Amino acid sequence: MKSSLRSQQAFTLIEIMVVIVIMTIMTSLVVLNIGGVDQRRAMQAREMFILDLKKINKEATDQAKVFALNTQNATDVSSFSYNLFEYAHDQSHERIQQADRIWQVYKEFKPRQLPKNVSFSIQSLDAENYKRAQNDDLLGGRAPQLIWFGNGEVKPVRIQFYYEQRPIGHELSLDHLGKVNEEE
Secondary structure, three states, X not given: OHHHHHHHHOOOHHHHHHHHHHHHHHHHHHHHHHHHHHHHHHHHHHHHHHHHHHHHHHHHHHHOOOEEEEEEOOOOOOOOEEEEEEEEOOHHHOOOOHHHOEEEEXXXXXXXXXXXXXXXXXXXXXXXXXXXXXXXXXXOOOOOOOEEOOOOOEOOEEEEEEEOOEEXXXXXXXXXXXXXXXXX
16 A cells, blocks of 8 residues: 555656656747747838838829938947938029038938847849939939939839848839839
């Protein structure tokens, strides 16, 4: 009778191993899910950015305004962010203010901050089409990479989102009409 009581109070080696295996599986699922949450946030930020691109394109065309996307790289204290600039060009004073053409923050568009470790890069396309352009503020070396011209045209670009310097999703491209395409 004493031997049956002892076997009921102790764990067998197999029971302990099963518990360890279950705990290992649960731990790995938790660790994988934490990384998945961050990647989902990066994909959500990407989708919000696509919606912003469409909204900006519509607003530039509807209001005949020239907009540019301005980006700020991540620092130790802030995440990667972007906002919208408007080209401030007063045609009535063009000759007097020729050197004072500037981009101003477009206050109707609230700056967006991406989640931690999320960023994107913009690569200009069709640079050959603008070789003879005269306005450096819009198309030259001082121009932003992504510009909506206000007449229904956009400076074509390719955009790639990154999470911890690894690409997230497919590349996006904006054609000369501002249509967002996902490249596969």
